[in-house]
Amino acid sequence: MNMNSYLVDLQCSRCEARYSADQIQNLCVCGAPLLARYDLQRISRDVSRDEFSYRAHSLWRFKELLPVRNPENIVTLHEGFSPLISSNVLGESIGLKQLYFKDESVNPTGSFKARGLGVAVSKAKELGIEEIALPTAGNAGGAAAAYAARAGMKCHVFMPQDTPPIFAEECKAYGADVRMVDGFITTAGSLMMSELREKGWFNVSTLKEPYRVEGKKTILYELAQQFNWDLPDTILFPTGGGTGIVGAWKAMQELRSLGWISRSKMPRLFAVQAAGCAPIVEAYEKGADSAGEIENPHTFASGLRVPKAVGDFLVLRAVRESGGAAVSVSDESIRDAWMEMARREGFYVAPEAAAAWAALKDLLRNDIVHKSDRIVIVVTGSGLKYAI
Ligand SMILES: *Cc1c(COP(=O)(O)O)cnc(C)c1O
Numbered sequence: 001m002n003m004n005s006y007l008v009d010l011q012c013s014r015c016e017a018r019y020s021a022d023q024i025q026n027l028c029v030c031g032a033p034l035l036a037r038y039d040l041q042r043i044s045r046d047v048s049r050d051e052f053s054y055r056a057h058s059l060w061r062f063k064e065l066l067p068v069r070n071p072e073n074i075v076t077l078h079e080g081f082s083p084l085i086s087s088n089v090l091g092e093s094i095g096l097k098q099l100y101f102k103d104e105s106v107n108p109t110g111s112f113k114a115r116g117l118g119v120a121v122s123k124a125k126e127l128g129i130e131e132i133a134l135p136t137a138g139n140a141g142g143a144a145a146a147y148a149a150r151a152g153m154k155c156h157v158f159m160p161q162d163t164p165p166i167f168a169e170e171c172k173a174y175g176a177d178v179r180m181v182d183g184f185i186t187t188a189g190s191l192m193m194s195e196l197r198e199k200g201w202f203n204v205s206t207l208k209e210p211y212r213v214e215g216k217k218t219i220l221y222e223l224a225q226q227f228n229w230d231l232p233d234t235i236l237f238p239t240g241g242g243t244g245i246v247g248a249w250k251a252m253q254e255l256r257s258l259g260w261i262s263r264s265k266m267p268r269l270f271a272v273q274a275a276g277c278a279p280i281v282e283a284y285e286k287g288a289d290s291a292g293e294i295e296n297p298h299t300f301a302s303g304l305r306v307p308k309a310v311g312d313f314l315v316l317r318a319v320r321e322s323g324g325a326a327v328s329v330s331d332e333s334i335r336d337a338w339m340e341m342a343r344r345e346g347f348y349v350a351p352e353a354a355a356a357w358a359a360l361k362d363l364l365r366n367d368i369v370h371k372s373d374r375i376v377i378v379v380t381g382s383g384l385k386y387a388i
């Protein structure tokens with residue numbers, strides 16, 4: 001058996017305390033997320049970046065940089081390896097020369113949540129976990145339930161009552177225990193916690209276990225490969241809990257240490273939120289290091305309806321240190337952008353992703369990004385579950 005020994009340990013993203021990666025872990029005692037560390041020096045010695053081209057068509061091609069030790073524990077539905085699609089019309093319509101979409105809608109369960117939960121469930125299996133639980137604004141529930149089904153685990157999903165009904169139906173189809181909660185994802189989270197403690201379920205909430213972010217970071221590895229190890233200038237991430245953008249930021253640090261990137265300049269990361277629920281944007285504009293809680297969050301882009309995120313300070317760090325920004329757009333402009341992407345580009349995306357297209361137009365108008373930039377919008381999911 002070819003065991004993966006590159007995973008070293010887990011490190012707290014705030015106080016830097018170390019934890020074993022071979023035991024079950026959630027947050028640090030200080031309350032901050034734990035992030036996996038790898039022996040990057042040894043990886044760069046043992047693996048050439050060109051090798052990845054000849055490997056499996058899933059995120060597991062980057063297995064040295066993923067946390068599963070024994071490949072027999074990998075629970076896969078072929079997540080990742082998503083296409084990079086060049087814009088035909090939209091980019092040009094606002095004068096951009098190089099606009100691309102990283103199309104995550106092709107993932108199992110229709111969103112990039114499959115990356116995170118595919119890796120988290122695999123590692124949970126390796127650690128002997130049999131029951132997982134999470135609160136969800138929609139897509140995370142379906143992905144968790146699907147991978148749990150495949151792994152033979154029990155999955156408990158806590159979902160705000162006004163989440164589009166298809167999300168609950170999907171989870172039930174995978175055999176999950178689904179609870180509809182009167183309130184927002186934060187309320188769903190606290191309800192879950194009281195039962196979880198009692199019943200000993202494993203908490204796979206966003207950034208409250210260390211491995212969903214590992215799955216999500218592979219978006220950046222794929223982009224590096226797709227751009228021939230020359231990363232784009234700008235990447236826009238629709239941002240709720242923040243695993244996507246935090247994963248990208250982490251992957252950028254790793255790629256730099258690995259020496260696999262052909263230039264020193266790293267992409268600017270932009271977090272895009274909905275105006276009705278933009279805690280990260282508020283904190284960004286105030287110059288704060290962490291975000292407050294939004295009291296009455298509202299947006300029809302349900303994946304962005306996260307009024308408080310445990311990794312808020314990491315999202316803020318990612319946008320600031322990469323020279324990007326956190327920006328918000330109104331539901332009205334999300335709706336227009338959504339229909340525009342479908343009509344003009346043939347792309348029926350999740351409204352969260354349309355928010356990024358709406359934001360990009362503002363950023364260009366305000367001269368924050370430039371016409372000659374090479375820009376990627378992360379199309380985080382498919383529009384089909386949102387059909388009205
Ligand atoms: C969850 C989700 C997001 C937000 O992603 P985070 O990584 O939690 O910030 C954006 N778009 C879609 C479609 C989602 O399901």
Ligand SMILES: [Zn+2]
Binds near residue numbers: 012013014028029031
């Ligand atoms: Zn800590």
